[in-house]
Amino acid sequence: MKLKLAMLACAAALWAKDSCLECHSELDGSLAAPTQAFKDDVHKGLGFSCVHCHGGDSSTDDPERSMSRARGFRGKIARTAVPELCAHCHSDAALIHKYNPKQRVDQMAQYKTSVHGQRLAKGDVNVANCVDCHSVHNIRAVRSPLSPVHPLRLPDTCSTCHSDANRMAKYGIPSNQHAEYRSSVHWEALEKRGDLSAPSCASCHGNHGATPPEVTSVAAVCGTCHVLMENLYKESPHEPVFAAMEKGGCVVCHGNHAVEHPTTDLLVGKSSVCADCHEADSAGGKVAEEMGRSILELRAALDRSDEILGRARRSGMEVSEPLLRQMEGRENLVKARVAVHAFDAAAVRQPVQDGLAIAAETHNAGEEAMRERDYRRMGLGLSLIAIAATMIGLWLAIRSIEGREKPIASPDGGG
Numbered sequence: 557m558k559l560k561l562a563m564l565a566c567a568a569a570l571w572a573k574d575s576c577l578e579c580h581s582e583l584d585g586s587l588a589a590p591t592q593a594f595k596d597d598v599h600k601g602l603g604f605s606c607v608h609c610h611g612g613d614s615s616t617d618d619p620e621r622s623m624s625r626a627r628g629f630r631g632k633i634a635r636t637a638v639p640e641l642c643a644h645c646h647s648d649a650a651l652i653h654k655y656n657p658k659q660r661v662d663q664m665a666q667y668k669t670s671v672h673g674q675r676l677a678k679g680d681v682n683v684a685n686c687v688d689c690h691s692v693h694n695i696r697a698v699r700s701p702l703s704p705v706h707p708l709r710l711p712d713t714c715s716t717c718h719s720d721a722n723r724m725a726k727y728g729i730p731s732n733q734h735a736e737y738r739s740s741v742h743w744e745a746l747e748k749r750g751d752l753s754a755p756s757c758a759s760c761h762g763n764h765g766a767t768p769p770e771v772t773s774v775a776a777v778c779g780t781c782h783v784l785m786e787n788l789y790k791e792s793p794h795e796p797v798f799a800a801m802e803k804g805g806c807v808v809c810h811g812n813h814a815v816e817h818p819t820t821d822l823l824v825g826k827s828s829v830c831a832d833c834h835e836a837d838s839a840g841g842k843v844a845e846e847m848g849r850s851i852l853e854l855r856a857a858l859d860r861s862d863e864i865l866g867r868a869r870r871s872g873m874e875v876s877e878p879l880l881r882q883m884e885g886r887e888n889l890v891k892a893r894v895a896v897h898a899f900d901a902a903a904v905r906q907p908v909q910d911g912l913a914i915a916a917e918t919h920n921a922g923e924e925a926m927r928e929r930d931y932r933r934m935g936l937g938l939s940l941i942a943i944a945a946t947m948i949g950l951w952l953a954i955r956s957i958e959g960r961e962k963p964i965a966s967p968d969g970g971g
């Protein structure tokens with residue numbers, strides 16, 4: 557109880573006056589801007605203020621004393637000093653866990669392993685420090701859609717530097733990551749479909765470290781989400797060879813930033829990736845050919861079944877059961893496309909055969925339904941003819957009866 561009172565008194569003293577905020581609100585330009593921005597800062601919401609980062613004495617209006625080095629005032633924080641400033645609190649588990657018991661406190665430790673952190677430690681101020689990604693004076697909770705590190709905003713945040721060809725020129729790395737990523741299946745899934753399980757920049761590169769925590773190299777990151785492909789690929793003849801390449805792994809065939817919707821063109825035809833390394837008549841070339849051909853064969857068979865079942869349904873036939881079977885057929889197509897990653901023709905053969913069997917069955921069902929329809933139409937035609945014939949017969953009969961009953965003109969001429 558006593559302790560609590562003492563803490564309250566202490567807090568009251570600290571927060572009683574905030575001369576930094578008061579005076580700076582009255583100033584102009586870059587001296588006042590932080591006070592405006594600070595309204596939405598996560599730290600303000602927690603009771604922190606200017607003094608907790610810049611030091612000094614916020615209890616006095618005298619700028620000489622308030623911003624005196626003797627009272628710990630640090631002035632504007634140099635770029636190289638930013639991580640240490642933030643880590644002063646964010647690496648302090650006792651402090652952070654008071655506010656958020658489950659929060660990580662390894663941002664600084666991780667940051668030091670990244671290219672950014674290593675270069676900054678050597679004095680290179682072109683790289684990202686904490687405030688380049690999180691902003692300063694209006695730092696948001698990372699879950700906020702307004703935070704610059706939110707997955708939908710992060711590509712823009714990284715691209716302020718990485719799309720700047722001048723800034724990147726001296727490092728000899730390309731500045732096309734953002735442009736390529738924006739054309740990828742991943743950005744499409746994230747932005748258009750709101751699928752937050754699709755990767756943004758940091759899902760592959762790590763939030764703070766050189767790589768995300770669960771992988772040893774960025775090239776190995778794909779498998780953390782695409783587990784089925786990864787499992788097959790790991791056992792394939794490519795794994796040891798590609799692992800030794802500079803940009804190896806899945807990236808050899810799919811690329812890293814501009815990942816596209818893959819099609820069978822990757823296996824056969826002019827844009828085959830396999831052909832980059834395997835001659836058509838080599839073992840690898842033959843496997844590529846067989847896998848590509850059988851996948852195309854299955855797709856074509858399923859398409860034919862879809863077509864005939866569609867026609868049957870449109871003419872009112874009941875084909876819901878074969879249409880359901882078609883879905884199982886499509887699942888085999890998906891399985892076959894996944895099985896490609898064993899780079900072994902036998903692995904693809906099984907699902908293709910299963911799928912072809914289903915396609916044959918559903919195509920039969922479609923043909924059957926169409927025959928049934930023709931039969932019914934013929935039946936209908938015949939009955940229409942029969943009805944017409946009966947009606948004509950009836951009409952003729954009526955005519956002849958009428959003819960016979962035609963009254964003879966009456967003698968008095970009345971009629």
Ligand code: HEC
Binds near residue numbers: 631
């Ligand atoms: C009575 C007004 C006043 C008070 C109180 C005051 N400042 Fe300032 N501050 C100024 C002015 C004017 C400047 C610009 C001139 C200068 O650098 O001395 C400035 C400059 C700064 C700068 C930029 C220094 C630089 O090198 O660019 C920072 C950071 C800063 N103040 C933070 C604080 C903090 C933190 C406090 C509270 C502990 C505080 N100020 C209190 C008026 C004030």
Ligand code: HEC
Binds near residue numbers: 577591594635
């Ligand atoms: C969470 C830590 C933090 C808090 C809280 C904070 N600042 Fe800063 N401030 C910084 C850092 C870091 C920089 C250097 C930013 C950079 O490199 O662009 C900075 C820069 C500044 C500058 C120099 C701006 C410029 O463009 O030259 C001023 C002035 C300033 N802060 C004032 C304030 C005032 C006033 C407050 C309170 C309303 C405040 N700061 C709160 C971290 C903080």
Ligand code: HEC
Binds near residue numbers: 643659667688690699
């Ligand atoms: C290259 C960009 C970048 C830099 C540099 C960076 N961060 Fe982050 N930070 C992120 C991303 C991305 C997230 C995660 C956002 C999410 O979860 O969606 C994050 C999350 C956080 C979180 C929330 C807890 C967590 O770890 O997920 C804190 C706190 C944080 N960063 C502090 C820091 C500090 C302190 C530094 C400097 C030592 C720093 N960040 C440097 C991008 C960065």
Ligand code: HEC
Binds near residue numbers: 644646656698
């Ligand atoms: C005086 C201590 C202190 C300083 C200095 C400080 N922070 Fe914080 N910060 C906290 C506390 C406490 C929290 C709330 C705990 C939490 O949610 O992580 C927090 C929260 C955050 C969050 C939100 C995390 C989330 O849960 O979404 C981010 C991002 C963040 N700080 C970044 C920074 C950056 C960047 C710097 C340096 C410019 C910095 N902080 C400096 C104490 C501090």
Ligand code: HEC
Binds near residue numbers: 672675685716757761
């Ligand atoms: C303030 C500018 C800046 C921001 C913001 C920034 N970076 Fe960087 N980054 C750099 C610079 C400069 C390098 C050094 C280039 C080098 O050494 O190759 C670098 C290096 C890298 C590297 C290592 C490249 C290599 O050499 O292999 C990666 C990966 C990277 N950044 C990713 C990111 C991601 C992801 C983000 C956003 C979350 C980001 N960066 C935000 C400036 C920035």
Ligand code: HEC
Binds near residue numbers: 733775777
């Ligand atoms: C799907 C995963 C993934 C996503 C998303 C991703 N990257 Fe990459 N990135 C990689 C891989 C893999 C490499 C190659 C690195 C290696 O082999 O070590 C790479 C390389 C880089 C490099 C080094 C230079 C280069 O181009 O080779 C930079 C810088 C970079 N990425 C920045 C970004 C930025 C910025 C974003 C977001 C706009 C982003 N990355 C999104 C996987 C990804």
Ligand code: HEC
Binds near residue numbers: 780815
């Ligand atoms: C954070 C999880 C995650 C990571 C890491 C990841 N992906 Fe994806 N990937 C997804 C999601 C989610 C989709 C969208 C799924 C969909 O379209 O149904 C997707 C889609 C794809 C597609 C298109 C699938 C299709 O049917 O068109 C390919 C190819 C792909 N990713 C390859 C890669 C490669 C290569 C890497 C590594 C460089 C990678 N992914 C890293 C989650 C991830």
Ligand code: HEC
Binds near residue numbers: 806896
């Ligand atoms: C040697 C080339 C090659 C490598 C290496 C490779 N793939 Fe593929 N991948 C393909 C081909 C070819 C297809 C398309 C098959 C088709 O559509 O007929 C494909 C298709 C895909 C699909 C889409 C499947 C679907 O059902 O929509 C995903 C996702 C995928 N690959 C992810 C990965 C991942 C993750 C890795 C690494 C573990 C990887 N790939 C490695 C060649 C490769």
Ligand code: HEC
Binds near residue numbers: 793797809829833843
């Ligand atoms: C970057 C070059 C490269 C690409 C692209 C590539 N491979 Fe390979 N492939 C290799 C190498 C190297 C080996 C290992 C040869 C060995 O161990 O003797 C191999 C082995 C194979 C094998 C085992 C039989 C053999 O020749 O040893 C098959 C099958 C195979 N690849 C199929 C494919 C298919 C299918 C594709 C396209 C989806 C493909 N490869 C793409 C380089 C490549």
